Amino acid sequence: MSIKVVIKESTYFDSVSLMSLSTKANQIEGVEQAVIAMGTEMNKEVLRNVGLITPELEAAKTSDLMIVVKAATDELCESAYVGIEELFTKKGDTKGKSEIKYATIDSAAKSIPEANLAVISVNGAFAAREARKALENDLHVMLFSDNVSIEDEIALKQFAHEKGLLMMGPDCGTAIIGNVALCFGNAVRKGNIGIVGASGTGSQEVSVRIHDFGGGITQLIGTGGRDLSEQVGGIMMLDGMKALDEDEATKVIVLISKPPAPSVEEKVLAQIKNCKKPVVVYFIGGEETAVVAAGGHFAKTTKEAALKAVVLAGANEDELNKRPLNWPLIEEVRAKLTPEQKYIRGLFCGGTLCDEAMYLAMDTYEDVYSNIQKKPEYKLKNLHESIAHTFLDMGDDDFTNGKPHPMIDPSTRIARFLQEAKDPSVGVIVMDFILGFGSHEDPVGVMLPAIIEAKQLAEKEGRHLEILGYVMGTDLDSPKFEDQVQKLMDAGVTIASSSTNAGLLAREFVAKGV
Amino acid sequence: MSKINELFTSKIHAINVGIEFFKDDIKKQNADAIHLEWKPPGGGKPEIIKALDSLENATLEQKIEEANKLAVQRIINSQPVLIGYDQAINVVPGMTKTTILHSGPPITWDRMCGAMRGAVTGAIVFEGLAKDIEEAEKVAASGEITFSPCHEHDCVGSMAGVTSASMFMHVVKNKTYGNIAFTNLSEQMAKILRMGANDESVITRLNWMRDVLGPMLRDAMKIAGEIDLRLMLAQALHMGDECHNRNNAGTSLLIQALTPYILETDFTKEQKREVFDFVASSDYFSGPTWMAMSKCALDAAHGIEYSTVVTTMARNGVDFGIRVSGMPGNTWFVGPAQKVVGPMFAGYKPEDSGLDIGDSAITETYGIGGFAMAAAPAIVALVGGTVDEAIGYSTKMKEITLAENPNVTIPLLNFQGVPTGIDIRQVVQTGILPIINTAIAHKDAGIGMIGAGITHPPMEAFEKALLALSEKIS
Numbered sequence: 005m006s007i008k009v010v011i012k013e014s015t016y017f018d019s020v021s022l023m024s025l026s027t028k029a030n031q032i033e034g035v036e037q038a039v040i041a042m043g044t045e046m047n048k049e050v051l052r053n054v055g056l057i058t059p060e061l062e063a064a065k066t067s068d069l070m071i072v073v074k075a076a077t078d079e080l081c082e083s084a085y086v087g088i089e090e091l092f093t094k095k096g097d098t099k100g101k102s103e104i105k106y107a108t109i110d111s112a113a114k115s116i117p118e119a120n121l122a123v124i125s126v127n128g129a130f131a132a133r134e135a136r137k138a139l140e141n142d143l144h145v146m147l148f149s150d151n152v153s154i155e156d157e158i159a160l161k162q163f164a165h166e167k168g169l170l171m172m173g174p175d176c177g178t179a180i181i182g183n184v185a186l187c188f189g190n191a192v193r194k195g196n197i198g199i200v201g202a203s204g205t206g207s208q209e210v211s212v213r214i215h216d217f218g219g220g221i222t223q224l225i226g227t228g229g230r231d232l233s234e235q236v237g238g239i240m241m242l243d244g245m246k247a248l249d250e251d252e253a254t255k256v257i258v259l260i261s262k263p264p265a266p267s268v269e270e271k272v273l274a275q276i277k278n279c280k281k282p283v284v285v286y287f288i289g290g291e292e293t294a295v296v297a298a299g300g301h302f303a304k305t306t307k308e309a310a311l312k313a314v315v316l317a318g319a320n321e322d323e324l325n326k327r328p329l330n331w332p333l334i335e336e337v338r339a340k341l342t343p344e345q346k347y348i349r350g351l352f353c354g355g356t357l358c359d360e361a362m363y364l365a366m367d368t369y370e371d372v373y374s375n376i377q378k379k380p381e382y383k384l385k386n387l388h389e390s391i392a393h394t395f396l397d398m399g400d401d402d403f404t405n406g407k408p409h410p411m412i413d414p415s416t417r418i419a420r421f422l423q424e425a426k427d428p429s430v431g432v433i434v435m436d437f438i439l440g441f442g443s444h445e446d447p448v449g450v451m452l453p454a455i456i457e458a459k460q461l462a463e464k465e466g467r468h469l470e471i472l473g474y475v476m477g478t479d480l481d482s483p484k485f486e487d488q489v490q491k492l493m494d495a496g497v498t499i500a501s502s503s504t505n506a507g508l509l510a511r512e513f514v515a516k517g518v
Numbered sequence: 519m520s521k522i523n524e525l526f527t528s529k530i531h532a533i534n535v536g537i538e539f540f541k542d543d544i545k546k547q548n549a550d551a552i553h554l555e556w557k558p559p560g561g562g563k564p565e566i567i568k569a570l571d572s573l574e575n576a577t578l579e580q581k582i583e584e585a586n587k588l589a590v591q592r593i594i595n596s597q598p599v600l601i602g603y604d605q606a607i608n609v610v611p612g613m614t615k616t617t618i619l620h621s622g623p624p625i626t627w628d629r630m631c632g633a634m635r636g637a638v639t640g641a642i643v644f645e646g647l648a649k650d651i652e653e654a655e656k657v658a659a660s661g662e663i664t665f666s667p668c669h670e671h672d673c674v675g676s677m678a679g680v681t682s683a684s685m686f687m688h689v690v691k692n693k694t695y696g697n698i699a700f701t702n703l704s705e706q707m708a709k710i711l712r713m714g715a716n717d718e719s720v721i722t723r724l725n726w727m728r729d730v731l732g733p734m735l736r737d738a739m740k741i742a743g744e745i746d747l748r749l750m751l752a753q754a755l756h757m758g759d760e761c762h763n764r765n766n767a768g769t770s771l772l773i774q775a776l777t778p779y780i781l782e783t784d785f786t787k788e789q790k791r792e793v794f795d796f797v798a799s800s801d802y803f804s805g806p807t808w809m810a811m812s813k814c815a816l817d818a819a820h821g822i823e824y825s826t827v828v829t830t831m832a833r834n835g836v837d838f839g840i841r842v843s844g845m846p847g848n849t850w851f852v853g854p855a856q857k858v859v860g861p862m863f864a865g866y867k868p869e870d871s872g873l874d875i876g877d878s879a880i881t882e883t884y885g886i887g888g889f890a891m892a893a894a895p896a897i898v899a900l901v902g903g904t905v906d907e908a909i910g911y912s913t914k915m916k917e918i919t920l921a922e923n924p925n926v927t928i929p930l931l932n933f934q935g936v937p938t939g940i941d942i943r944q945v946v947q948t949g950i951l952p953i954i955n956t957a958i959a960h961k962d963a964g965i966g967m968i969g970a971g972i973t974h975p976p977m978e979a980f981e982k983a984l985l986a987l988s989e990k991i992s
Contacts, residue, residue: 019801020763020970023861024899030864039864045799046707053709054865066798072864105555105910107917107948109533112554118531123544123551125536130558133567134535143533144525148540168521184530184549187540223526247522441543 005036008073008081009060015069017042022069025091032087034080035073040088043068109134113141123186124173125149131174132156139163139171146186147173147228150401154235157228161239170247171240173228177204177442180211180224188411188442191480195220197313198248200241202227202261203288205354205438206306208476209503210260210286213310215478216502217324219317222254223247232264238272245272249279256317258284258309259300262359263378273298282316284309288356289363289378306360307504327501329508337432337498337513340468345431348510349424350395351417353410353447354476354503357436361507362395368511369393375402390424393514411443418454425458425469431514432470434506437488439477448475448488455495470513473497474506557949566946566981569988573826573943578992582943585824589843590921590939593827593884596815597693600745600807603703603735605728607683610700612671614683616647617664621679621877622834623850624667627658631835633714633872636963637678638663640716644724645682651716651964669830669841670848673700674813674877676806677712677959677967678835685724686732690747690810692818699814701807701877703727703735706800708863709966713959714872730789731796738779745775747811752926754804755886755936760894761808762878762887763955763970768804773797809877812884821846824991826984827920828940831883831952831975835875835959840979842942844987851983853976858958860900860971872961874973879954885923885936888953888972889915893928893936900955900972905930911953912937918944918952942987945980 017025022040029038039056041047043064051057056072064070071088075081106112113119122138124131128151136159138145145164152174164171172179178201179186183194190208192215201207204226211221225248227240241259248254257279264272264287276283276298284301286309295302301316303309307327315321348365352358358376366372371392377383384394387402396403398410398417410417417435424433437447444450455471462469473492477485489499500506530549534541535556544551560566573582606613613619618641620634630638639654642663648654657663668675675681687700705723709715739745750771757767773794780790797803820829825843832839839850855873862868881887891898892912895905912928915937922935940952951974958969 018764018766018896018899020861020897021899023863023970024903026864027861037864041864049707049709050863050865056864104913106533106552107555107557107914107950108944109535109554111917112533112552116531116533116552118529118550119533119552120525120528121530121532123532123534123536123540125534125540126556127558127562130562130567133559133571134556138533142521144522148536170522170525182526182528182530182549184544184547186532186544243522247520247526250520250523251526253526441546442540 006075006078006081007056008085009058010071010085011043011060011064012069012071014067016067017069028091029088032084034075035084036076037074038084038088039070039072041070042066043070109137109141109143113143119143121146121181123148125187128152128174132160135160135171136163139167139169142167142169144170145172146179146226147171147176148187149173150175154230157230158236161236165239165243170225172226175230176226176228178208178224179226180221182223185441188440189224190440190476190478192478193220196222196253196255196317197258198222198251198254198256199224199258199260200227200244200248201225202229202231202241203356205476206260206286206288206356206360208440209306209354209357210258210310212476212478213307213502214314217310217314218319219314222251229262232261232268232272234265234267238264238268241272242275245275245279245283249281254281256282256284256313258286258313260286260309262288262356263290269294273300276300284312284316288359305364305504307502327505329505329512333498334509334512337470338515341431341470341514342467343516344429345467346514346516347429348393348432348434348514349390349430350434350510351420351424352395352397352436353399353417353438354436355397355399357474357476357503357506358395358397360503361434361510364504364507365393365395365511368515375400390427396420411438411447414444414447414450418451421451421454422458425461428467432472432510434472434474434510436503436506437473437475439475439481439483439485439488446483448491452491452495455497459496471497472500472506472510472513474500474503476503559947560981561949561977563981566984569984570943570947572988572992575992581824582826585822585844586827586920586939586941589819589822589825589827592695592819593815593938594921594923594925595694596818598690598699598747598811598814599693600688600739600747601691602689602739603686603732604689605683605732606681606685606687606700606702609687609689610671610673610681612666614664615645616662617666617683618642619666619668619671619673619675619679619681620834621668621675621677621875622832623837623839623852625665625834625836627665629836631872631875632962633875633959634678634680634835636714636716637680637711639963640711640720641680641682643716644721645684667832668877669832672698672817674809674880675701675712676809676878677876677957678714679877680711684728686727686735688807688810690814692814695818697814697817699810699817701810701813703731704800704803704806706796706802713957713966714963715966716964730785731793734780734783734785734789734793735776737783738776741782742776742779747807748925750775751808751811751886755890755893755926756929758894758896760887760890760897760955762805762881763900763957764801764894764897765803765805765808766801768808769797769801772804772807805878808886809880812880812886816880816883819843826942826987828883828942831879831954832877833874833879835873838874838975838979840975840983842983842987844991845983851979851986853978853982856973856976858956858971858973860958860969862958862969863967866960866968870960870968872959874954874956875959876956878956882952882954883940885919885926885938888955890928890936891955892930895930900970914950915953917948918950942980942983946984949977951975951977
């Protein structure tokens with residue numbers, strides 16, 4: 005056993021620092037016990053208590069630094085002492101000032117006077133409370149969270165309406181405000197078309213198509229999927245229309261929604277009459293007559309909505325690449341499919357993309373099943389098994405319950421895809437791949453192994469498997485749009501140029517004897 | 519222009535709460551965004567959220583805001599001055615020869631932790647109520663001793679807080695509001711009564727403190743009249759103390775103020791020399807003084823209807839108790855005392871530590887100690903090691919307090935006042951607990967101090983207080 009004692013005269017360190025140094029010194033290899041302390045009576049008492057006191061230490065003055073090391077051998081004592089000396093010279097990292105962190109919307113809003121928007125994506129059970137706090141602090145709100153009660157939604161939207169604030173959501177996945185995409189969104193050109201959308205991917209798709217047609221967006225206001233329900237009454241859509249109508253930069257307004265409640269549709273259409281600007285209406289599966297009667301411009305598809313908007317906004321229709329359907333391709337695919345291969349299977353991440361493809365199929369076919377079918381007789385009872393033409397919105401609660409959205413975690417869709425690929429009655433499988441802010445970093449890449457496997461399987465069984473892909477994104481998006489498309493083409497996937505074309509192609513591929 | 523149209527033409531400054539990468543995406547698009555360090559309010563417990571909501575009713579909220587404003591005003595405007603030293607039996611309300619005061623919320627002998635048992639038995643011997651520690655244990659268990667929390671007698675006591683009849687007390691008067699607070703004298707060393715030690719050296723020291731130190735300080739203060747403690751505290755903070763775990767500056771200031779009067783007392787030169795040596799033996803000499811000062815200010819803010827301001831945080835080594843202004847008198851809300859994490863004296867390990875103990879958290883309740891870490895960069899080792907971390911603690915405490923005390927400021931934070939007026943609503947809402955700098959006593963009786971570190975109150979105490987208050991006033 006060896007004890008080394010060093011006394012540094014007139015060397016001051018604060019007691020807490022020394023206790024901390026002692027703790028570190030005791031972790032040095034070989035150290036049985038180390039004490040670093042000022043020579044105060046109290047510290048000497050501590051040394052006495054642990055049996056380390058020596059006459060030399062007893063004589064230390066209050067202003068002296070005492071270093072005591074106990075180890076098995078002299079060598080260990082010496083090397084440990086070198087380690088202790090290093091502790092004195094080692095200083096903490098002095099760079100990287102810590103950013104001020106706020107715990108509540110209240111404190112952040114009070115400390116940052118220029119704050120103007122809250123983006124809220126906490127668990128639904130707490131979301132309404134946070135949204136209310138934000139509105140109380142005069143912040144506009146983008147409420148991404150779902151599972152917020154309809155009562156809370158109504159209260160929040162009424163409160164926001166009274167205060168003249170945006171209350172986008174709950175369950176609002178996309179918005180573009182002042183050219184900044186929030187949550188899920190695509191990088192689109194700045195322009196003169198404003199969108200109010202109650203369906204997230206539908207709004208994204210229209211913004212992407214507008215960009216593709218050379219147009220641009222002023223604002224994209226999301227409302228959340230329930231805004232046009234009877235109970236909520238379209239509060240956000242009506243306020244959004246009004247704001248866009250008053251916005252100088254906006255020349256054309258586009259409204260997007262799943263079929264609204266009739267009373268709300270009436271209110272919205274009534275407001276079109278008061279709008280100074282042309283309004284394009286795309287209510288999935290909606291009727292043309294009422295829209296036209298209200299002075300609106302009816303669109304049957306997302307693509308048509310985008311096209312009408314850019315033309316109304318000043319584009320020359322004749323100069324646009326409208327990306328028409330490729331009929332020779334359709335004939336070619338039809339020729340490859342056997343008479344048994346007559347069904348479409350759609351596996352979608354985007355709810356509106358699923359809806360659009362499904363409605364287009366319903367124009368031709370009767371037996372179109374889905375987890376989001378409005379007609380009860382065609383609503384899938386067993387979600388795990390497809391019947392005839394089946395379109396699955398895999399981002400719906402039916403599939404996400406407890407799991408991340410397929411845009412983030414693709415595993416559920418991969419498994420389902422492999423299941424559909426084995427079905428000999430399947431003519432075409434159609435899938436969307438969503439790019440942009442918030443989405444998967446390589447949505448095509450994660451699907452590719454399954455696509456290749458399915459193609460090989462079908463080949464072995466001597467049948468053609470038609471896979472139709474639609475990549476939703478712009479040339480400004482990340483990951484790179486072109487790369488994603490190329491990867492799909494390399495794997496033998498047919499590419500649709502829009503959500504609308506994806507629906508039409510799928511429908512036509514399996515159309516027989518036309 | 520409507521607010522929505524204003525937004526269209528403004529740069530986005532977003533507050534993001536929930537999924538963090540939404541903030542990153544916004545920043546990528548050249549807009550500003552900050553991400554909240556958010557936790558579900560009330561730990562996500564529905565009954566707590568309901569209570570929080572009930573207090574947000576507009577008329578009630580206004581009453582609470584007014585009450586809190588008053589409470590904070592009283593804390594800030596309080597001007598505690600030291601007016602004397604005297605034996606507990608002479609000055610402490612309710613003190614008897616068989617009363618032993620202890621730290622924290624009420625506790626019975628059978629539930630006391632090792633350090634408190636050690637202190638209690640030591641005090642019984644010191645008061646001559648038993649001949650030795652063994653007999654003292656019997657006396658303590660016999661029911662002859664009245665145990666009561668310091669806080670219920672206008673007192674605070676550091677660590678075990680054990681205060682008996684003949685001990686000398688600081689007498690601190692609130693010049694603004696008239697109330698008085700007491701605390702006993704620092705024993706300086708590590709092996710001391712308040713830390714649970716009780717051997718002969720401890721009793722001998724207590725005797726000397728009763729016979730020499732106490733009377734000398736008493737006589738000195740008779741000549742001095744009064745010493746402004748708030749002013750001195752403010753100076754000490756500017757000199758690098760946080761006045762809970764670092765008292766180097768405060769002790770120098772206090773003894774500097776007392777010295778001329780000590781010299782004028784009738785004690786011998788040798789006795790005076792003993793006293794000065796004793797004071798010089800540990801920087802902690804003024805530690806209790808700041809506790810009494812804090813207590814004096816906070817008592818003035820206690821008992822204001824509707825107020826959600828915390829007026830006491832105190833621990834007895836088993837329970838952590840808080841009192842809230844709007845729940846008057848001795849209404850305690852308790853939860854389990856927590857571990858204290860920090861550097862330890864040589865030869866001791868974390869498993870030797872007793873749980874959080876002492877009334878010293880009164881300093882954090884006032885806004886110093888852990889709340890003023892940014893004032894004491896010398897002891898940042900306590901909170902992880904960097905000055906940035908120390909500053910972080912002080913700024914974080916602003917999230918759960920209502921005001922800054924302009925009389926007590928922190929140079930490193932551009933002379934911002936210390937965070938003042940802990941609001942139970944904000945604690946429960948944010949999930950941020952007050953930070954407390956404190957000493958660590960050994961878990962067993964008879965040993966003493968073995969380290970220092972930081973700790974937090976249990977959230978449970980704040981939740982209980984919130985539920986009770988919301989029940990009472992809504």
